[in-house]
Amino acid sequence: MNNNTVSNPAGYRLRHALLPLLAALVLAGCATPPAIDPAALPVVPAAFKERDGSWTPVAAAETQARGTWWLVFRDPALDELVERAGRTNNSIQVAAARLAQARALLRSADADRMPQLGGALGASRGTVAGSGLVPAPVATTITAGLNLSYEVDLVGRLRGASNAVALDAQSREALLQSTRLVVQADVAQTYLALRALDEERALVRDTAKAYRDTLDLTERRHRAGDVAELDVARVRTQVAATDSDALALDRRRAELEHALAVLVGEASSNFSLPPAAWSTALPLIPAGVPSTVLARRPDVSAAQRTMQAANVRVGVAQAAWFPSLSLTAAGGYASPELGDLFKWSARAWGIGALSALPIFDGGRRAAGVQNAQGELDASLASYREQVLVAFRDVEDQLSALRLLAQQSEAQSRAVESATRATTLSNSRYRNGLVSQLDLLDAQRSELQNRRQALQVRSAQYQATVGLVRALGGGWGAA
Template sequence: MKTTLTSLVAALVLAGCASVGTVDPAQLPQAPAAYKAQSANGAAALTASWWQPFADPVLDDLVARAMAANTSVQAAANRLAQARAALGGAEASRLPQVGLAAGAGRSSTPGQPVPQPATQYNAGLSLAYELDLGGRLLHERNAAALDVLSREQLLADARLLVQANVARGYLALRALDAEREIVRGTVAAYGETLSLTEKRARAGDVADLDLARVRAELAANEAEALALDRRRLELETALAVLLGEPASNFRLAPTAWATALPAVPAGLPSELLQRRPDLAAARSQLQAAQARVGVAQAAWWPSLSLTAQGGGVSNELSNLLRSGAGTWGVGLLAALPIFDGGRREAGVNTAKAQLDGSAIAFREQFLLALKDVEDQLGALTLLQQQGEANARAVSAASQALKLSDTRYRNGLVSQLELLDARRSELANKRAALQVRSAQYQATVGLIRALGGGWSSDAGVKLAGV
């Protein structure tokens, strides 16, 4: 029997000494040497307030309001406060626990001919301290600290996401305002054409079919202008939600779109990708899962607690603190589970599986982040070329419309040619505007993908596993 117990204790100690689960760095994704799509433009590095180089005071104000009242940011801050409170509890469990107790009781002494009730008073100070033999408390504290770090990084990511969404929503709204002006200008032009056609119809110079065509084009563009108004309303209410304000009270007056477009510098270092706060949070969660493997493995160690108490007991309250009434005691409490049906082993396996899951989640997050950067860099390169082609198309379409209008007024071409030229100019102007809007959206997307810009001293850097 003695040999069996000795072997069992040795196995438990060896299990407790087992190394904490680790992640092979080779299994984690690494930053690429260079991105496939790189801008050839030179530009100054963005500051921590990455939206300021857009040089738009309205955008600055909207971002400030969102940071003060956005509910997603407030929720992330609340989760951080909860994680910090949990860390405080984990740190407290590693410290001695001191308590003070006092009480009074009344009882009778049995065995007496006439039992005499008596009152007994007691007061004492107690101390308890758990010896962290297997490092369980330390691992719990480290995991809680990493949870706090992860929540801090997720709060930074929530702020960055809200800032990017505010910028995207605002820039989309300004682009829509510009598009509405183009469409309304076209509606006014069709109105002039309709007036001219009606005059010529009354004079018998054009057929009723030509008049019907112009009216149809005018009505179609009026409907398109109303559709853009509806879309603007949706963008405006979405901005209100981001700002944490009631949609009914939020208004953003249309103005000229004069927002600057920051140029992307050439040769962005791939290391910038790793300072993304969501990636930093994913790695902190991976490290926390690693620490919790240590917590599960420490369950194989015996639990050992030291206790001490001192105080006094007396039948008289006035004698409670006298030396003759003093009592004291010390104790050592050890506990070692012998058979638990495999619960501790299952706990270790669960923690290791969760560690593997965290590693997979980190790898997936990294690959998605790399995709975001490549998508936005590639989009900016192609959008620049597309914008140049659109500019040539707008110039040619405007020249064609000018010539067609002059020839139509002089009766040299049919109305169909004029209407076709106007449709072509409108389509090319709107396409050019949409490409310009996409350039702004891709720039904000790239800033978001890089964790807040392309300055090497901004953002959150990842700690090693």
């Protein structure tokens, strides 16, 4: 012991008292979240296979507006349905409630980092220890005052917990945007499928009417003895089969109408959408749109925020190994008599500090670190999967649009040829140059090709909306 220590024992004791605190501050660096291995992150392709749009790294955009992308279809009925769904869809309301819950948890986590002040009023009665009297006297003590406590965040445990909850809230915000986008896309796809069915139903009913005209003609010729009864039976079969197809389309339309009712948050019994002409525009997709797909897809942003939160929680779990320091203070009054409680002579106060260091816990803290690490590994895998799904979705819709455009051209040629064949067959049948079976074959071929053309057109609309969803919103909001 040197002279300075002997001459200043108070300073010596102060330095030794601060050693645990300094050691904790030094160890705090060990409690920081581990760095995420870049090799564990998904590999981003240089370009999309279907187009020349290259990948452009940009900041995450989970809070970015998705845009009123449905307006490009120029259909007032669709616009009204999407807006109604945005106000009353139950899935959106659930996602909004989850976001409000996450923000409340963030405020709760931030509150743990602030001083805590509370009031206390109590009364106790018992023996007075240390009085030296036998038996010990019994006394009553009445207290009233304020208690102040504050946990010093030595190793950043509270800060890390707050950061993790903040990332959770950002993830919930992204999921809300994702839910809105999914609902909007579902409304658009269901509505467009319904309008395609309206067009197909009209086509089938027009064809059924043409078959009935053919049946009338065939029955007159049968009565005149020009054709056999077999020809009449064939036409009747075709009329009945076409009527059956029309009823099947009616059933499918009713199901789509009921699905729309659920999407806009209404009971199916109170919702109806009358048939109308299919006048919806088919927008063109501009080149280069997919370049920021990962930044604009809210589900990818949500998965990224969840991964980051799991990484922060690994550091929080590691911080449980290090000392904690809590400061406390209390002030108020204490008196054996209620009438003397608030006298100046009854005042009482106290301050304190408590430092706790874990020594043995049966492996609980180690298990906590392992659990947090497992959660991080799982969220990393989920994030990689979400990125791969995002690129697959874009590639699927781009290839679908390209191939459907080619199929539409080919199908248009098929419809043109089938229509010409029906016209010629009808003329030749009326003049007795071909059999009734030849006419039916031509009519069936025309109906089949026209329905196929409508289905290809419907698929183009579905793929366009699917691409909007895959891109994370409309290209006008980029």
